[in-house]
Amino acid sequence: MKLAYWPGCVSRGFTTELHGSMAFSAEKLGIELVELDRANCCGAGVIAEHNQELADTLNARTFALAQQTGLAMMNICSTCQGAQSECQQRLDADSAYRAHINEALSGQGLEYIKGKDGFENKNFLWVLVEDYGLDQLASKVVRPLSGLRVGPFYGCYVVRPKDRLGYEQHPDRDIYLEKTIEALGGEVVEYDGARKCCGFPVITMNRETSLRQAGTHVGDAIDAGADCLVTPCPLCHLNLDMQQPDAAKIVNRDLDLAVLHLPQLVGLALGGEPKQLGMSKHIASTKWVEERLAGAAAPA
Amino acid sequence: MAEYTLKVRRYQPESGEGAYWEEFKVELDPSLSVLDGLLQAKDRDDGSLSVRCSCRAAICGSCGMKINGQSGLGCKTQIGEAQDLADKRASTHSAAPGRGSDDGSISDSPGVAEAEEAAPILVEPMGNMPVIKDLITDMESTHWTKIRRVTPWLLPHGEPPEREYVVEPESMIDITQSMACIQCGACVSSCLSMEADPDFIGPAALAKAYRFVGDPRDAETKERLHDLAEDPHGIYDCTHCFSCVDACPKGVAPMDQIMRLRRKAGEDEIEDPHNGHNHEMAFVKIIEQKGTLDEALLQQESYAPGVKGKLKPTRGAIEGLGKSLPTVLRAIKSGKARSLAKLIPGIHPKLPGGAQDEVKAIYRHAREHNEEFNIYIQGEEDVEPEPDETEAEEKV
Numbered sequence: 001m002k003l004a005y006w007p008g009c010v011s012r013g014f015t016t017e018l019h020g021s022m023a024f025s026a027e028k029l030g031i032e033l034v035e036l037d038r039a040n041c042c043g044a045g046v047i048a049e050h051n052q053e054l055a056d057t058l059n060a061r062t063f064a065l066a067q068q069t070g071l072a073m074m075n076i077c078s079t080c081q082g083a084q085s086e087c088q089q090r091l092d093a094d095s096a097y098r099a100h101i102n103e104a105l106s107g108q109g110l111e112y113i114k115g116k117d118g119f120e121n122k123n124f125l126w127v128l129v130e131d132y133g134l135d136q137l138a139s140k141v142v143r144p145l146s147g148l149r150v151g152p153f154y155g156c157y158v159v160r161p162k163d164r165l166g167y168e169q170h171p172d173r174d175i176y177l178e179k180t181i182e183a184l185g186g187e188v189v190e191y192d193g194a195r196k197c198c199g200f201p202v203i204t205m206n207r208e209t210s211l212r213q214a215g216t217h218v219g220d221a222i223d224a225g226a227d228c229l230v231t232p233c234p235l236c237h238l239n240l241d242m243q244q245p246d247a248a249k250i251v252n253r254d255l256d257l258a259v260l261h262l263p264q265l266v267g268l269a270l271g272g273e274p275k276q277l278g279m280s281k282h283i284a285s286t287k288w289v290e291e292r293l294a295g296a297a298a299p300a
Numbered sequence: 301m302a303e304y305t306l307k308v309r310r311y312q313p314e315s316g317e318g319a320y321w322e323e324f325k326v327e328l329d330p331s332l333s334v335l336d337g338l339l340q341a342k343d344r345d346d347g348s349l350s351v352r353c354s355c356r357a358a359i360c361g362s363c364g365m366k367i368n369g370q371s372g373l374g375c376k377t378q379i380g381e382a383q384d385l386a387d388k389r390a391s392t393h394s395a396a397p398g399r400g401s402d403d404g405s406i407s408d409s410p411g412v413a414e415a416e417e418a419a420p421i422l423v424e425p426m427g428n429m430p431v432i433k434d435l436i437t438d439m440e441s442t443h444w445t446k447i448r449r450v451t452p453w454l455l456p457h458g459e460p461p462e463r464e465y466v467v468e469p470e471s472m473i474d475i476t477q478s479m480a481c482i483q484c485g486a487c488v489s490s491c492l493s494m495e496a497d498p499d500f501i502g503p504a505a506l507a508k509a510y511r512f513v514g515d516p517r518d519a520e521t522k523e524r525l526h527d528l529a530e531d532p533h534g535i536y537d538c539t540h541c542f543s544c545v546d547a548c549p550k551g552v553a554p555m556d557q558i559m560r561l562r563r564k565a566g567e568d569e570i571e572d573p574h575n576g577h578n579h580e581m582a583f584v585k586i587i588e589q590k591g592t593l594d595e596a597l598l599q600q601e602s603y604a605p606g607v608k609g610k611l612k613p614t615r616g617a618i619e620g621l622g623k624s625l626p627t628v629l630r631a632i633k634s635g636k637a638r639s640l641a642k643l644i645p646g647i648h649p650k651l652p653g654g655a656q657d658e659v660k661a662i663y664r665h666a667r668e669h670n671e672e673f674n675i676y677i678q679g680e681e682d683v684e685p686e687p688d689e690t691e692a693e694e695k696v
Binding site: 009010012013015037038039041043044045047049050053057100107108110156157160161162172175188190204205206207208210212213243245281282283 | 536576635
């Protein structure tokens with residue numbers, strides 16, 4: 001399997017461990033990634049808030065770059081998925097608008113063509129379940145995550161809005177994390193926050209609201225007995241992990257729950273060492289995850 | 301006909317007891333609604349089961365509730381579809397007892413179905429509102445108070461015209477979506493910002509605000525925008541989670557209306573004290589200059605734009621930066637942010653090999669050509685003209 005790969009900004013910024021663990025997991029899975037190193041930021045919804053046409057053109061450029069490779073496109077960020085799907089929906093809905101946007105790209109020798117070779121842009125989670133296949137994934141597992149209790153945390157932009165994210169064709173996209181955790185041999189922990197918002201989008205504007213969301217979800221997962229969370233979104237990771245000590249103050253309780261990027265969880269099951277997967281760069285300690293995988297019993 | 305189990309969150313204030321779950325078996329066609337199921341249970345099993353309803357056709361907006369944790373109208377949710385969702389969610393229970401309540405996740409407690417048996421359909425009162433009885437919530441204290449908060453009527457200036465106000469039909473397109481609201485409260489029930497900040501003005505009221513901000517007859521648009529941008533629980537308190545978009549039974553897409561309010565406030569260059577406008581402008585500028593996000597520069601510019609030039613950051617900026625300092629220090633300590641580009645604003649690299657110029661060209665094009673303020677394309681398939689039709693047109 002060979003894919004045009006858009007890593008996004010944050011995986012090369014404050015969560016480099018995501019970029020690194022994706023490279024590790026891809027190699028183990030036998031997925032070849034062709035990085036779109038000339039592509040630009042998806043705008044994260046902020047540029048669309050400012051100017052929809054600008055956001056649509058920027059993402060049309062990324063799609064066109066991916067189409068030049070002749071490969072399907074993969075991202076590793078729920079936020080990229082959401083922002084890009086929104087633009088793609090507007091582009092795909094209207095040929096006159098698409099032509100107008102392509103006019104801006106023509107000077108660069110680029111064109112976004114709707115549906116070219118069945119063009120799709122999918123999060124790693126969707127690729128794993130729909131294209132790679134969970135059976136094949138399970139067959140590659142060398143260290144089953146037996147006994148590891150994992151709370152899924154999706155990130156809003158791969159679960160909502162349903163009518164934009166391919167749920168008609170793939171109605172189970174909102175339970176893929178659970179399926180993946182099970183395929184890796186782990187146990188799914190059900191808790192309240194799995195499909196809620198991490199609060200990251202308002203961290204600058206309303207720090208308290210933002211951290212209350214993050215802290216509440218982490219706390220709920222702990223109460224449900226989770227050993228860790230797993231997320232396909234690096235922005236969720238920033239709020240749930242990097243901000244976790246401050247979130248703990250806002251919700252007034254001890255937290256300290258490891259938050260893994262999806263490729264890290266996959267990488268662990270494929271035999272990767274925690275340090276190799278960048279887990280030492282996390283703020284919330286991942287020690288407990290290592291101990292659990294080494295066979296430590298759950299606390300009573 | 302099929303049999304369904306409705307598991308209803310019940311509460312009777314006069315009993316002095318807390319809320320509890322009760323199961324009702326109902327029998328009806330899968331195409332009928334969850335509300336139909338509830339009314340059958342009320343008719344056959346327990347007349348005290350309380351639910352607000354009237355039209356049963358998604359017009360009156362009375363029967364807002366949560367079904368399998370998702371906010372919507374009882375009359376617009378087919379019971380067969382609700383069963384499918386309940387079954388799907390039950391299929392993922394591999395560990396841990398069910399818990400929780402809102403949006404998307406399976407609601408509170410017992411929930412786990414016996415193997416082979418269909419999962420119960422969970423029905424709860426709307427969220428973010430006090431419960432009066434069973435599925436009936438107090439919409440006054442949250443919903444209606446907030447609606448009144450945004451002055452939900454037209455404020456034209458000058459003498460009223462002798463007859464009606466005349467407006468171009470095209471000028472109303474921008475607000476038709478927000479006018480479709482039936483005040484059911486489903487968006488408020490689903491709002492994840494309000495869950496963390498009960499004072500948030502919220503999706504229904506802000507969508508209503510856009511209905512007037514976007515109305516060409518309204519003369520106090522600027523005042524409205526200032527008010528909503530400056531309120532700490534206003535337009536910049538929305539966490540952009542799309543919950544309200546999925547909850548709304550009438551396609552109002554309240555979050556989209558909030559983004560339109562932000563866009564308008566930005567156009568008017570309204571400086572809010574919450575760094576909302578600064579954050580947006582900094583983000584847009586950084587991508588123009590760098591192509592990908594310079595996180596350090598975004599942080600600095602969101603709190604104190606142009607701080608180097610002015611040398612006079614505001615108190616809010618100093619506070620904001622101060623509060624994020626521990627996060628930055630932790631990032632350095634853990635090794636997340638040990639490169640200079642992640643710490644010093646502005647040295648983040650541009651895109652390679654002329655790609656940055658391509659991004660800049662896109663900005664120029666968008667600025668020159670952007671005629672439409674809001675682009676309304678709600679996923680309609682474009683109808684490409686049939687080749688023979690095009691030819692026929694050309695011949696004419």
